[in-house]
Amino acid sequence: MxxxxxxxxxxxxxxxxxxxxxxxxxxxxxxxxxxxxxxxxxxxxxxxxxxxxxxxxxxxxxxxxxxxxxxxxxxxxxxxxxxxxxxxxxxxxxxxxxxxxxxxxxxxxxxxxxxxxxxxxxxxxxxxGTHPGSQQKVLSLRDHNAMLFIPLSDIYFIEKVGKKCLVYTEKEIYDTSETMAKILPSLNHSFFHAHRSYIINVTKISQITPQKETFIVHFKDYDKLAKISKLKINEVRERISNG
Incomplete structure (x- = not known):
């Protein structure tokens, strides 16, 4: 019911x-x-x-x-x-x-x-033809004394920098003290933990190029870059192929 x-x-x-x-x-x-x-x-x-x-x-x-x-x-x-x-x-x-x-x-x-x-x-x-919970998903993060509510569809990637994480969107880069382990369960199937320091929205990838021991990720209409470890590259390719 x-x-x-x-x-x-x-x-x-x-x-x-x-x-x-x-x-x-x-x-x-x-x-x-x-x-x-x-x-x-x-x-x-x-x-x-x-x-x-x-x-x-x-x-x-x-x-x-x-x-x-x-x-x-x-x-x-x-x-x-x-x-x-x-x-x-x-x-x-x-x-x-x-x-x-x-x-x-x-x-x-x-x-x-x-x-x-x-x-x-x-x-x-x-x-x-929808069901409960089908509304637009957001990532809820605490930023200093405020709460951030970022639509998942706006996020290109998340980068771990020191003790904080940076969330990259088209218009802004948000920083939070939340850890990657805390953030991951709030993300959907579009996101993949492709490197120890990067979680990537695979639906926004336009190109992947090799660079020494890692792979560089380019995004559609976005000039920021992310990384994929060589141990994860096959999983990322499979995720992209499967949509």
Whole structure:
């Protein structure tokens, strides 16, 4: 049976109330709880829910701004706002919110909103032939005191330099203290650990040339270079051949 992954963002008392109401409604699995906009942004990027129920007024990044940032990466994300006033209703529907509930929340009103969300999500899955988790994948990294959310399709390669890693994209090079061992499980089949210091997006390779004990990787429309060890070159060629 299809399940809908749900993240809740509000003060803890409100979350506890919503959890009590949601438990009797089929198809929904609560996979995350947040108490401010920063936590909401991080939860959506890391857990990739289908639906978010969120308040708007938080001390750290309001819910509206957090949702807009989430939608820039996951445009298929659906949201229901639950708030204490009407101030943001027009803005909410401008970003195609499923519903806008003004507190106090009743079981009947919440049920109505969730049923609407369920119909939309199931219809879109059927129309697109997709399943939960098929949204655009991102690499979530901590950079100093901030979180980075980088679409995997934007990454050419990752290089280990000293105690940090550099993530190369077309427009920017990001640095992080995350290790390669920590990063690898977050990547998809397009990436290959081709050298002790390089993880490469094989779908972006345009040319491979030998250079002494290693091979140099050239990328499509990109001037940065990576390396493949001679022990891994056959695996890389096989990965490219198999698509």
């Amino acid at each position: 299809n399940r809908i992954k749900l993240v809740l963002a509000d003060d803890q008392d409100s979350i506890d109330l919503i959890k009590t109401l949601v438990k009797d409604i089929s198809h929904f699995d609560i996979i995350g709880e947040c108490n401010n906009g920063e936590q909401l942004l991080e939860a959506v990027m890391g857990k990739k829910p289908d639906l978010v129920l969120t308040a708007i007024k938080f001390s750290q990044k309001n819910g509206m701004q957090a949702i807009k940032e989430c939608l820039s990466v996951f445009p298929a994300l659906r949201v229901i706002f639950i708030t204490g006033d009407h101030d943001y209703a027009i803005e909410a529907f401008d970003i195609a919110a499923v519903d806008y509930i003004v507190k106090p929340v009743t079981k009947e009103r919440l049920f109505q909103a969730l049923e609407k969300a369920k119909e939309i999500i199931f219809f879109e899955r059927h129309k697109m």
